[in-house]
Amino acid sequence: MSITANNPDRKSWLHVDKNSDFPIQNIPFGVFLTRDDIITIGTRIGDTAIDLGALHQLGYFEGIPLTDDIFLQDTLNDFIADGRKTWRLVRNRIADIFDDENETLKNNKQHKETVLFRLDEIEMQLPVQIGDYTDFYSSIEHATNVGTMFRDPDNALLPNWLHIPVGYHGRSSSIIPSGINIHRPQGQTLPAGATEPVFGPSKLVDFELEMAFITTDANDLGEPIPIEEAEEYIFGLVLFNDWSARDIQKWEYVPLGPFLAKSFASSISPWIVTLDALEPYRTQGPKPLKKQLDYLQQKGKKSFDINLEVAIQPEKAKETVVSKSNFKHMYWSMAQQLAHHTINGCPVNSGDMMGSGTISGPTPDSYGSMLELSWRGEKPVKLNDGTERKFINDNDTVIMRGYCEKEGTRIGFGEVKTKLLPVFNPKKNK
Amino acid sequence: MSITANNPDRKSWLHVDKNSDFPIQNIPFGVFLTRDDIITIGTRIGDTAIDLGALHQLGYFEGIPLTDDIFLQDTLNDFIADGRKTWRLVRNRIADIFDDENETLKNNKQHKETVLFRLDEIEMQLPVQIGDYTDFYSSIEHATNVGTMFRDPDNALLPNWLHIPVGYHGRSSSIIPSGINIHRPQGQTLPAGATEPVFGPSKLVDFELEMAFITTDANDLGEPIPIEEAEEYIFGLVLFNDWSARDIQKWEYVPLGPFLAKSFASSISPWIVTLDALEPYRTQGPKPLKKQLDYLQQKGKKSFDINLEVAIQPEKAKETVVSKSNFKHMYWSMAQQLAHHTINGCPVNSGDMMGSGTISGPTPDSYGSMLELSWRGEKPVKLNDGTERKFINDNDTVIMRGYCEKEGTRIGFGEVKTKLLPVFNPKKNK
Numbered sequence: 001m002s003i004t005a006n007n008p009d010r011k012s013w014l015h016v017d018k019n020s021d022f023p024i025q026n027i028p029f030g031v032f033l034t035r036d037d038i039i040t041i042g043t044r045i046g047d048t049a050i051d052l053g054a055l056h057q058l059g060y061f062e063g064i065p066l067t068d069d070i071f072l073q074d075t076l077n078d079f080i081a082d083g084r085k086t087w088r089l090v091r092n093r094i095a096d097i098f099d100d101e102n103e104t105l106k107n108n109k110q111h112k113e114t115v116l117f118r119l120d121e122i123e124m125q126l127p128v129q130i131g132d133y134t135d136f137y138s139s140i141e142h143a144t145n146v147g148t149m150f151r152d153p154d155n156a157l158l159p160n161w162l163h164i165p166v167g168y169h170g171r172s173s174s175i176i177p178s179g180i181n182i183h184r185p186q187g188q189t190l191p192a193g194a195t196e197p198v199f200g201p202s203k204l205v206d207f208e209l210e211m212a213f214i215t216t217d218a219n220d221l222g223e224p225i226p227i228e229e230a231e232e233y234i235f236g237l238v239l240f241n242d243w244s245a246r247d248i249q250k251w252e253y254v255p256l257g258p259f260l261a262k263s264f265a266s267s268i269s270p271w272i273v274t275l276d277a278l279e280p281y282r283t284q285g286p287k288p289l290k291k292q293l294d295y296l297q298q299k300g301k302k303s304f305d306i307n308l309e310v311a312i313q314p315e316k317a318k319e320t321v322v323s324k325s326n327f328k329h330m331y332w333s334m335a336q337q338l339a340h341h342t343i344n345g346c347p348v349n350s351g352d353m354m355g356s357g358t359i360s361g362p363t364p365d366s367y368g369s370m371l372e373l374s375w376r377g378e379k380p381v382k383l384n385d386g387t388e389r390k391f392i393n394d395n396d397t398v399i400m401r402g403y404c405e406k407e408g409t410r411i412g413f414g415e416v417k418t419k420l421l422p423v424f425n426p427k428k429n430k
Numbered sequence: 431m432s433i434t435a436n437n438p439d440r441k442s443w444l445h446v447d448k449n450s451d452f453p454i455q456n457i458p459f460g461v462f463l464t465r466d467d468i469i470t471i472g473t474r475i476g477d478t479a480i481d482l483g484a485l486h487q488l489g490y491f492e493g494i495p496l497t498d499d500i501f502l503q504d505t506l507n508d509f510i511a512d513g514r515k516t517w518r519l520v521r522n523r524i525a526d527i528f529d530d531e532n533e534t535l536k537n538n539k540q541h542k543e544t545v546l547f548r549l550d551e552i553e554m555q556l557p558v559q560i561g562d563y564t565d566f567y568s569s570i571e572h573a574t575n576v577g578t579m580f581r582d583p584d585n586a587l588l589p590n591w592l593h594i595p596v597g598y599h600g601r602s603s604s605i606i607p608s609g610i611n612i613h614r615p616q617g618q619t620l621p622a623g624a625t626e627p628v629f630g631p632s633k634l635v636d637f638e639l640e641m642a643f644i645t646t647d648a649n650d651l652g653e654p655i656p657i658e659e660a661e662e663y664i665f666g667l668v669l670f671n672d673w674s675a676r677d678i679q680k681w682e683y684v685p686l687g688p689f690l691a692k693s694f695a696s697s698i699s700p701w702i703v704t705l706d707a708l709e710p711y712r713t714q715g716p717k718p719l720k721k722q723l724d725y726l727q728q729k730g731k732k733s734f735d736i737n738l739e740v741a742i743q744p745e746k747a748k749e750t751v752v753s754k755s756n757f758k759h760m761y762w763s764m765a766q767q768l769a770h771h772t773i774n775g776c777p778v779n780s781g782d783m784m785g786s787g788t789i790s791g792p793t794p795d796s797y798g799s800m801l802e803l804s805w806r807g808e809k810p811v812k813l814n815d816g817t818e819r820k821f822i823n824d825n826d827t828v829i830m831r832g833y834c835e836k837e838g839t840r841i842g843f844g845e846v847k848t849k850l851l852p853v854f855n856p857k858k859n860k
Contacts, residue, residue, distance in 0.1 A: 131561075131602060131603060132601055132602050132603050134601075137686060158684055158685065159620075159625075160618075160620075160627070160681055160682060160684070163618060163626075163627050164618060164627075164681075164682055166682070166685075166686055166689075167686065167689055168598070168599070168686035168687050168689055169598070169599040169600050169601050169689065169693070170599050171562055171564075171599050171776060172561060172562050173561060173562050173776065173777045173778065173779055173782070174651060174775075174776050174777055176651065180651075182651070182652065182775075183652040183775055185774035185775055186654070186773060186774065187773055187774050188590075188593060188594060188723060190589075190590075195589075196593075197590070197593050197594075197723070198723075199723045199724065199725060221604060221606065221610075221612070221695065222612065222613040222694075222854045223854060223856070224616070224854070245774070248774070251590055251594075252590060252594055252596070253685070253686075253687075254588055254590070254685075255588065255596075255683070255684075255687070256567060256596055256597065256598035256683075256687040256688065257598050257683075257685070257686040257687020257688075258686065258687075259596075259597055259598055259599065260770070260771070260773065260774040260776065261774075263599070263771075263774060263776040264652075264774040264775045264776055265651065265775075293618060293627070293628075293629045294629065295629060340690075341690070341693075343616060343617055343690065344615035344616065344617050344675070344678070344690040344691075344693060344694040345604075345612075345613055345615055345616075345694045345695075345854060346601060346603065346604050346690065346693040346694055347603045347604055348603065349603055352603070424652045424653060424654070424775060426653070
């Protein structure tokens with residue numbers, strides 16, 4: 001079945017700004033609270049949010065095998081579990097409904113009033129109930145930078161790194177959508193030169209520029225997913241800020257990995273851009289530097305050309321873009337990550353989320369964390385307001401953006417934006 | 431409110447064997463499929479399973495604030511979210527209904543036919559939908575044994591171990607109830623002396639004797655749980671076999687911790703024994719060897735005296751008990767684990783599960799894994815059928831049991847039993 005929704009010549013009867021991330025070729029999926037306080041599944045064209053629950057009730061998805069309440073839910077999990085064929089039918093149909101040449105909804109004022117919302121009338125929610133969240137470590141530049149700083153510049157990569165898409169299990173409960181403020185975490189750290197830890201606020205709160213993909217039900221316990229089938233189980237991607245407390249991490253992470261240094265919060269952009277929408281932006285990833293085991297060997301363009309940027313916005317000041325990177329730098333592809341994740345028979349379900357790991361590029365202005373951008377604090381990053389940052393200050397807002405662009409069509413992710421508040425105070429904050 | 435269900439003098443009109451884990455003082459909670467193929471929430475007295483959904487419909491919980499469908503669900507998550515006061519009211523009421531002196535249900539043949547099941551008529555399910563699963567590493571004997579084997583006998587414990595209840599995020603999707611067979615996992619390992627990894631079946635599949643606790647909704651993002659409140663959020667405990675592939679783990683786990691070595695399967699006993707039922711078995715845990723930071727300091731008896739054992743049953747042979755341990759050996763208590771887990775503001779939800787880590791005792795016959803019992807394979811463990819084991823063989827069944835006993839009352843967990851099948855074969859196993 002072809003992806004007619006991707007037709008670059010299509011125009012929508014809804015207004016779309018020239019630089020919008022959401023032309024009719026995008027059609028992402030999200031969950032929002034409407035002006036009537038109803039939770040629904042929706043999509044977005046330009047700056048108009050579209051209530052898919054209402055569209056379905058009005059019969060616009062006739063002929064597509066969908067349960068009546070599939071869009072009247074507070075997560076996308078069940079829709080995602082319906083599988084790629086259904087996602088594609090729905091996305092193609094939405095493109096048809098909003099195509100400039102289709103006058104059915106366009107000329108039905110009453111239906112439009114029910115279905116369409118301005119962005120300021122809705123409140124975006126977490127799009128999926130995340131069952132399990134895994135974070136990979138798949139940028140060779142990031143792994144090399146970290147290894148150079150903390151271990152040995154001549155042997156920056158650990159012995160397993162070129163053989164394994166290294167990853168670890170993360171915490172789902174603290175994943176939040178863009179727009180939710182977080183608090184600076186407290187915890188144990190070991191001050192330089194000390195032998196006993198101290199308790200207090202983390203002094204080294206950092207962002208990690210990542211993307212994450214959302215899966216559908218993929219396999220039963222015990223059954224690996226072959227790499228050539230892996231992409232079939234990927235619904236789409238979001239921007240992902242994997243907040244990190246570097247000082248807490250340093251003291252806690254040996255031998256079982258990062259724990260509280262990561263689980264205080266992770267933020268995602270609320271619109272899931274489908275893998276289908278990203279098809280035109282496929283590209284070749286980096287060439288393997290070592291022969292990979294058979295179950296990780298892949299053919300074809302398995303990476304995607306997605307421009308990424310991070311900005312820091314201090315309280316009452318304008319933002320400064322501090323990093324420009326690209327998803328295509330990832331050494332290990334999503335297909336390799338998923339094949340590896342399931343090679344032991346680990347089940348992957350609808351709504352699971354897998355983070356890429358920090359996406360650093362080859363140049364210092366493309367690094368994906370303050371740890372790298374300020375090189376452990378040795379080279380503070382200058383902001384437009386004249387201040388400097390080694391890490392993130394209280395009341396700073398971190399904003400990540402991402403988009404693909406080719407031959408005049410731009411498919412974007414919007415943004416993930418999170419403000420770091422001071423340490424939680426039980427007396428003041430309750 | 432007192433826990434009248436724990437009254438040791440109470441007898442049930444249902445038959446209970448002298449050595450049963452499930453006297454009327456236990457009243458655990460689980461989920462089962464009935465003879466009519468209906469999923470319901472239930473409890474167990476002796477060898478009788480009790481359908482709480484049916485009991486509720488017949489009016490036996492009148493006066494307790496419960497929604498009509500609270501027990502007609504396929505997980506305990508909503509009931510657990512109702513909180514400790516409700517759990518206690520329900521458990522006390524069940525004890526009253528089945529008390530030898532209460533003739534209401536006892537003399538109602540029709541109601542008994544609806545509500546009571548023989549164990550061979552039901553099929554136990556996973557009792558909760560596990561949102562997030564965390565595994566701790568809280569036995570000092572286990573951490574010391576592992577450190578002695580793999581690092582330095584004179585500095586077996588890592589510097590953070592006596593300060594932090596070390597833990598890591600685990601995989602929820604591969605947690606299964608007792609009775610489900612698993613396959614030997616495949617993956618990458620680095621053979622001794624080699625520089626390149628190979629792919630194949632794990633040669634070192636091991637069990638880990640653990641217990642796990644299930645939580646209720648505890649805190650919002652950003653809010654720590656004070657240690658003195660922590661136990662309020664613990665619903666109950668299960669036995670937990672944290673299956674491990676030692677060779678996969680060794681190659682993959684630096685620097686981000688265990689991943690595929692653990693996520694192929696973890697098995698739990700299906701009946702959740704409430705913390706209330708365990709009250710009479712409280713005991714003092716080990717004395718801290720170093721001063722602990724304020725947020726981890728606790729008063730009173732925070733450990734529980736729970737006898738544990740592991741048996742291996744080869745195909746067509748009788749079982750051999752290979753380890754006898756006790757939950758009271760845990761250096762860090764559940765309250766400390768939960769206070770630590772949330773000190774950074776990480777939210778804990780109803781149905782989250784936290785494993786203790788391998789529970790090894792001080793003597794070699796009380797170690798909680800084959801890694802320790804066979805000391806990395808140097809001292810094979812003899813089984814009753816004349817064979818030996820360094821690790822777990824294909825078609826071996828591993829059985830864990832646990833119970834408390836005091837003044838003639840025994841509160842037990844039943845068992846968690848899992849058979850290790852050979853590597854999954856897509857042609858044969860489909």
